[in-house]
Amino acid sequence: MMAYNEEQFLMLSGLQHFVFCRRQWALIHIEQVWEDNVLTVEGNTLHEKADDPFVREKRGDTIYVRALPIHSYTLGINGICDMVEFTKTTKGITLANEDGQFAVKPIEYKRGAPKKHDADIAQLVAQVLCLEEMLQTTIDEAALYYHETRRREIVEITEEWRDKVTAMIKEMHQYYERKYTPRVKTGKHCKSCSLQHICLPELLNKESVLAYIDRMTRE
Amino acid sequence: MKRLLNIVYVSQSDVYLALNGKNLVLLKEGEELGKIPILNLEGICTFGHQGASPALMATCMEQNISLTFFSSSGRFRGRLTGAINGNVTLRKKQYEVSMDELESAAIARHMIVGKIYNAEQNLKRTIRDHALRVNTERLTQVVERLKQARKLAFSITSLEELRGIEGNAASAYFSVFDECILQQKEDFYYKGRSRRPPLDRVNALLSLAYSLLASETAAALEGVGLDAYVGFLHRDRPGRTSLALDIMEELRPVIAERFVLKLINRKQIQASDFIVKENGAVLLKDDARRSFFKLWQEAKQEQVTHPYLKEKIQWGLVPHVQALLLARFLRGDLDAYPPFLIR
Ligand code: SF4
Numbered sequence: 001m002m003a004y005n006e007e008q009f010l011m012l013s014g015l016q017h018f019v020f021c022r023r024q025w026a027l028i029h030i031e032q033v034w035e036d037n038v039l040t041v042e043g044n045t046l047h048e049k050a051d052d053p054f055v056r057e058k059r060g061d062t063i064y065v066r067a068l069p070i071h072s073y074t075l076g077i078n079g080i081c082d083m084v085e086f087t088k089t090t091k092g093i094t095l096a097n098e099d100g101q102f103a104v105k106p107i108e109y110k111r112g113a114p115k116k117h118d119a120d121i122a123q124l125v126a127q128v129l130c131l132e133e134m135l136q137t138t139i140d141e142a143a144l145y146y147h148e149t150r151r152r153e154i155v156e157i158t159e160e161w162r163d164k165v166t167a168m169i170k171e172m173h174q175y176y177e178r179k180y181t182p183r184v185k186t187g188k189h190c191k192s193c194s195l196q197h198i199c200l201p202e203l204l205n206k207e208s209v210l211a212y213i214d215r216m217t218r219e
Numbered sequence: 220m221k222r223l224l225n226i227v228y229v230s231q232s233d234v235y236l237a238l239n240g241k242n243l244v245l246l247k248e249g250e251e252l253g254k255i256p257i258l259n260l261e262g263i264c265t266f267g268h269q270g271a272s273p274a275l276m277a278t279c280m281e282q283n284i285s286l287t288f289f290s291s292s293g294r295f296r297g298r299l300t301g302a303i304n305g306n307v308t309l310r311k312k313q314y315e316v317s318m319d320e321l322e323s324a325a326i327a328r329h330m331i332v333g334k335i336y337n338a339e340q341n342l343k344r345t346i347r348d349h350a351l352r353v354n355t356e357r358l359t360q361v362v363e364r365l366k367q368a369r370k371l372a373f374s375i376t377s378l379e380e381l382r383g384i385e386g387n388a389a390s391a392y393f394s395v396f397d398e399c400i401l402q403q404k405e406d407f408y409y410k411g412r413s414r415r416p417p418l419d420r421v422n423a424l425l426s427l428a429y430s431l432l433a434s435e436t437a438a439a440l441e442g443v444g445l446d447a448y449v450g451f452l453h454r455d456r457p458g459r460t461s462l463a464l465d466i467m468e469e470l471r472p473v474i475a476e477r478f479v480l481k482l483i484n485r486k487q488i489q490a491s492d493f494i495v496k497e498n499g500a501v502l503l504k505d506d507a508r509r510s511f512f513k514l515w516q517e518a519k520q521e522q523v524t525h526p527y528l529k530e531k532i533q534w535g536l537v538p539h540v541q542a543l544l545l546a547r548f549l550r551g552d553l554d555a556y557p558p559f560l561i562r
Binding site for chain 2: 030031032033179181183198200202203204206208209210212213216217
């Protein structure tokens with residue numbers, strides 16, 4: 001399998017944009033245009049996390065690692081895991097400076113309500129793929145934690161999701177290489193898109209410019 | 220649409236700009252003249268030789284507030300911009316197109332078509348609104364000539380020829396521009412363009428309006444990630460914001476010229492608002508310039524329906540929208556560049 005180098009890495013967190021709308025992802029990650037509310041907010045939260053790296057906490061049988069930087073050379077992505085839980089088990093991986101074997105479970109913190117969103121799942125699956133590659137293990141489930149209800153939703157890492165996320169990331173790399181911003185079907189989701197004033201989705205189904213000039217200047 | 224924020228115009232040349240907390244502070248001989256929250260600003264335009272503190276400049280760069288320097292007579296000197304909008308792909312495409320005569324001409328001709336069409340509309344409006352007072356025959360003739368020029372421009376693929384057509388159309392239009400001045404005719408007349416320096420009141424007003432429009436257009440272009448210095452119709456010249464001048468072609472008649480005509484025809488500005496220098500240069504007095512800026516800023520708040528987007532926007536956002544449309548065309552979302560055509 002082809003491997004990417006670090007220069008080519010794409011942001012893992014971009015997956016949530018990509019799932020929401022491929023064009024939105026391209027506008028942010030290829031064209032690097034954004035309105036304050038998208039990336040600055042994201043940047044700020046990343047900042048908070050970055051200020052708090054590798055916090056390791058041990059409680060009973062479990063080690064909690066926060067803000068863990070992750071990457072995958074096969075997928076060509078990198079990012080940060082909110083939290084990874086290493087729980088003692090009989091057949092897991094070994095960790096430096098720790099006795100025994102551990103099972104790995106990434107947990108992603110979400111601000112909103114407990115609704116397993118495709119974008120959230122995709123992001124989590126990508127994290128799993130990174131961790132599997134880095135730790136040389138398999139991870140069957142991960143979790144989303146919702147602040148609003150303080151509840152944890154278990155997400156099963158299915159083959160289907162693995163394939164889907166792998167394919168998506170491949171597609172991202174293709175767009176990125178061509179520096180291509182896809183034209184997409186616009187719809188209701190555009191209304192809640194923070195980039196609509198830059199994307200101008202209505203342009204994607206507007207009359208042609210030549211027809212416009214003709215219409216305006218005809219007498 | 221993007222929010223239209225305020226631009227602060229500092230017209231006195233002995234004012235120093237500083238930062239205090241989250242405020243822009245205007246200082247004169249150490250005294251505080253005024254304080255404006257940075258949050259509500261889109262740009263600061265300064266006229267003359269005053270300074271600005273490094274802290275203020277840093278904040279402007281960070282928050283994407285353009286800081287523009289004009290000479291005291293209103294000539295554009297330069298602008299401070301931050302590092303945001305690092306859209307390399309878009310700019311590369313822009314440079315590619317600018318080096319290709321055919322592709323450049325395809326964009327430039329729409330701008331010229333827009334310019335001529337909008338000039339026609341200005342004259343037609345004068346005919347329509349003041350048929351009894353103006354020489355309609357002369358105006359109608361020019362409208363007809365402009366229409367021919369516009370149709371010709373639409374098929375031109377050489378920049379050289381396009382400039383020729385544009386030049387002819389402009390002189391036809393300005394040969395009757397004086398007809399559009401309906402009030403205070405003994406003090407305000409237009410006999411021809413004089414730039415450096417402007418030799419009559421109308422030219423002084425036009426120069427100032429063009430200057431403001433040029434700097435706002437340049438800021439709008441940079442705001443969407445385009446390089447204001449690399450144009451299609453206007454070729455590269457050190458220090459010249461060629462692309463801003465390109466986009467301005469179509470905006471001059473509807474933004475700058477209409478604004479100046481309105482000032483005169485509504486008597487918002489008077490002969491006594493000007494001074495004549497020894498070299499014949501006509502300048503606006505300080506107070507008058509202040510009211511010019513105020514009215515300019517007010518005009519920017521008025522609504523217009525964008526003819527292509529069919530969306531209501533404020534006039535002040537028109538340069539921004541045109542910049543956005545140009546960027547979207549260069550990125551392949553549109554079949555051509557849609558100029559701003561007024562109804
Ligand atoms: S406005 Fe619509 S099409 Fe454009 S980026 Fe947003 S969601 Fe995608």
